Amino acid sequence: MLEDAFASVVHWMEQSWLGVAGRDVFWVFPAAETLHFFGLCLLMGAILVVDLRLLGFARRLPLQATLALIPVALWGLAINLLSGIVFLCAHPENYWPSFAFRLKLLAIVLGGLNALWFKWFEAPRIATLAEDANVDARAKLVAALSITVWIAVIVLGRFLPFVSKSSS
Amino acid sequence: MLNFLEGLSQSDLIRLVAESDYGYPAVLTAHAIGMALVVGIVLVFDLRVLGLAKRIPLSVLRRFFTVAWIGFAINLTSGTLLFLANYTAFIKNVAFITKISLLLIAALCTWLLARDIESNRLPAAAQGAIETPTSRARMIAALSVILWLGAITAGRIVGYTDVPE
Numbered sequence: 135m136l137e138d139a140f141a142s143v144v145h146w147m148e149q150s151w152l153g154v155a156g157r158d159v160f161w162v163f164p165a166a167e168t169l170h171f172f173g174l175c176l177l178m179g180a181i182l183v184v185d186l187r188l189l190g191f192a193r194r195l196p197l198q199a200t201l202a203l204i205p206v207a208l209w210g211l212a213i214n215l216l217s218g219i220v221f222l223c224a225h226p227e228n229y230w231p232s233f234a235f236r237l238k239l240l241a242i243v244l245g246g247l248n249a250l251w252f253k254w255f256e257a258p259r260i261a262t263l264a265e266d267a268n269v270d271a272r273a274k275l276v277a278a279l280s281i282t283v284w285i286a287v288i289v290l291g292r293f294l295p296f297v298s299k300s301s302s
Numbered sequence: 303m304l305n306f307l308e309g310l311s312q313s314d315l316i317r318l319v320a321e322s323d324y325g326y327p328a329v330l331t332a333h334a335i336g337m338a339l340v341v342g343i344v345l346v347f348d349l350r351v352l353g354l355a356k357r358i359p360l361s362v363l364r365r366f367f368t369v370a371w372i373g374f375a376i377n378l379t380s381g382t383l384l385f386l387a388n389y390t391a392f393i394k395n396v397a398f399i400t401k402i403s404l405l406l407i408a409a410l411c412t413w414l415l416a417r418d419i420e421s422n423r424l425p426a427a428a429q430g431a432i433e434t435p436t437s438r439a440r441m442i443a444a445l446s447v448i449l450w451l452g453a454i455t456a457g458r459i460v461g462y463t464d465v466p467e
Contacts, residue, residue: 164458164459164462167458167461168454168455168458171334171337171454171457171458172451172454174334174337174338174342175338175341175342175345175450175454176342176345177342178338178339178342179338179341179342179343179344179345179346182339182342182369183343183346183363183366186366186369191365192362192363192365194359194362194365195358195362195363195365196357196358196359198357199355199357199358200355200358202354202355202357202358203346203354203355203358206346206349206354285335288331288334288335289331289335291334292327292330292331292334293327293331296323296324296326296327
């Protein structure tokens, strides 16, 4: 049932102008891949600085000022969601049936939920702390989870083309 | 020189990278993570110099170059493995040569910027005042963004030329 609903959405994406452009205009797919790497760097760069500071690295980095880098990570994520949709529309058969792709989607959802948890439950507590404060174990866990999940997303993404090739 | 490269490319390690099912994707994955560390940290630094998150002291943010260096070491290692696995194709690949050239100039920019920030460290920084980079530093930072992203673009084009993905 759910699988059928998804299949029709995937079919619609494949037939969309974006899918056609991704397949027929030679530079669209490589351009989306390049943007996907730019977004990856923005997302990971900002996340590394914020999360490593929360974990206790470079404690002289002012806590509240460091959180101002979060929008950079969100820009990176937005670039990658959009460029990722181009891949999916152009060649859904390479992604949708692939276990690595589904695992990657799951990891992205986990990363997003972890970020929302940070925004709703950790950021308000951190806002009351001094600039040179060491955050508590709970906030550190969220930071460690964030780094782990986003690195897992990179690993799954990089293995995806190889895994789906061998399974089809 | 070519004999030396040929000898290395026939070693067990390089054959494992080039021919085993997961050797090549594993090294590519390491290369992507290294890229995230190097370019990610450098971009954050450049954006701060260009005016983003002004309250972050550059003199402290510099400490994250340690992370970038770890990424650089990962990518020098993984990049060398990938190069040796198909060196005959890479050695005459224009996109690859462009990528390496851009990388070297980009690294030079980042080094210049780090040195610039160090020598222009404002005395007020210690009191928590905002550090304002010089216009020269801002220019190098802008150039650095373009060059690092250019290196990534050239690297992506390498994948579309006669080198196996």
